Amino acid sequence: MDTIEQFQHYVIGTYARTPLVITRGQGSRVWDDKGRCYLDFVQGIATNIIGHCHPAWVKAVSEQAATLVHTSNIYYTENQGRLAQRLVEKAGPGKMFFCNSGAEANEGMLKLARLHGQSLSGGKEGVRSNIVGAQMAFHGRTFGTMAATPQEKIQKGFRPMLDGFSFGEFNNLASFEKLIDDSTAAVIVEAIQGESGITPATIEFMQGLRKLCTERGALLLADEIQCGYGRTGKFFACEHYGIKPDAISMAKGIAGGFPMGAFWVAEPYCELFHAGSHGTTFGGTPLACAAALAVLDVMEEEKLMDNAARMGALLADGLKDLVAKNPDKLDCVRGRGLHLAVASKYNIALIDALRSNGLLAVAGGNGAVRLLPALNVTQDEVFQAIDIFGRTLSSAKLG
Ligand SMILES: Cc1ncc(COP(=O)(O)O)c(C=O)c1O
Structure with missing residues (x-):
């Protein structure tokens, strides 16, 4: 049985997987089981921000694996303390909690909202427990985060949802103004909506939300799971908006x-x-924190936020040029830094054709072809990606 057959027989089919078996990665490239090389502008969906198998990361993780992997959080561990300090130095006065995934991080923020509401209600639970989110948002697949994700394709089959969520229109401050009242514990928002196709919030919207939350006593929770961590050229996407949230995932x-x-x-x-x-149990293990510390070191030593801004601008320019030359196939470019999408009514066919030509991209809502390369992607790799994109548009039958 080959790998794809094994998945068909033994892995629950929650993903519409691309028929590609990836066996190895290095930097911005991956190889499949037939030895074919691809330029990887998916990078685990915006995850491998220093590329595949960066030598400093491999060294840190290997050494830590040979020293201490996991102890649980009933003890103190050095790496978690170090990582917490470095992240608080970036985010501002406050504290960190470590977990294992994005949905869990958002769950933690939703629980924070409940505690905040309770403290504003003199310790009474349930009086001020509502959370206001944005339409088209994506916050995860657990029951709390799914309730915060008002999309039929996510919630279908799993109702009833958790109570106490309402949704305003993204980038429409007036619609949030109507929803935030004295039953609201918090507002949760992505500064750039990622899964729904890379749609940036406007400055007025984010600044207005910050002001409304402060005036009405609600916490502002920023989901920076996809748009944060240097991808836009600043460590947190909220920095582009000149605002400080009360919590960041x-x-x-x-x-x-x-x-x-x-x-x-x-x-x-x-x-x-x-x-x-x-x-x-697993949050903030010595091994995970060693990996995270190595990422921060590499980001600083290799000035990767600057690189994300510069390479992002180059990639966006190249893509805008392709949009101008192919108005029948492409609509527009969205995003900031290396958090980019080209919108096309043919996005799924286009992603397949790009892969055949050696470039991996990932779909998003709103017709998005998302390009989420590592923050250490090189100029040559960006030009190669634009070249493959251009050749694919000229040769592929998309309609
Ligand atoms: C903005 C945002 N929030 C939350 C999540 C959920 O993260 P995870 O898949 O790690 O649970 C994602 C994942 O795509 C995301 O993009």
């Missing part, structure tokens, strides 16, 4: 492909959690 890039999630909570709200109020 992170995952994807944080440990360079090793499963990890985290959330930061600003002072004084970080003190709402106490011993026993939240937890996870």
Whole structure:
């Protein structure tokens, strides 16, 4: 039985998988089981931010694997302390909680919202427990995060959803203004909606939300799982908007492909959690934190946020040029830094054709062909990707 047959027989079919068996990766390239090389602009869906198998990451993870992998959170471990300090230095006064995925990080923020609401209601539960989110958002697949994700394709089959969520129109401040009241504990938002096709929030929207939350006593929770961690050219996407959220979730890039999630909570709200109020067996293991520390080191040493801004601008320019030359096939380019999408009514066929020509891209909502390369992608690799994109548009039958 080959690998694809094994999956068909033994792996639950929750993914419409691409018929490609990837066996090896290095930097911005991967190889399939037939030895064919691809330029990887998916990178585990925005996850391997220092590329595949970066030597510094491999060294850190191998050494840590040979030293101490896991202890649980009933003990102190050095790497978690170091990582927490470095992330708090980036996010601002507050504290970190480490978990294992993006959905878990958002779950933690939703629980924070409940604790906040309770503290505003003199300790009474359920009075101020509502959460306002945005239409078209994606926050995860657990029951809490699914309830925060108002999309039929995500919620279908799993109702009833958790109570207490309402949704405003993304980038329409007036629609949020109507929803945020004295029953609202928090607002959760992505500064750039990722899964729904890379749609950036406007400055007015994000600044307006910050102001509304402050005025009405609700927490502003930023889901930076996809748009954060340097991908847009700044460490947090919210920095482009000149606002400080009260909590920020992170995952994807944080440990360079090793499963990890985290959330930061600003002072004084970080003190709402106490011993026993939240937890996870695996969160912040010495191994995951070693991977994450290596990612931060590489990001700093190789100035990867600058590279993301520069390479992102080059890639966006090349793609805009292709949009101008192919108005029948492409609609527009969206995004910031290396968080980019080209919109096309043929996005699925286009992604298949790009793969046949050696470039991996991933679909998103709103007709998106998402390009989410590693932050250390080179100029040559960006030009190669644009070249493959251009050749694919000229040769592929998309309609
Ligand atoms: C913005 C955002 N939030 C949350 C998640 C969920 O993360 P995970 O798949 O690690 O649970 C994702 C994953 O795509 C995401 O893009």
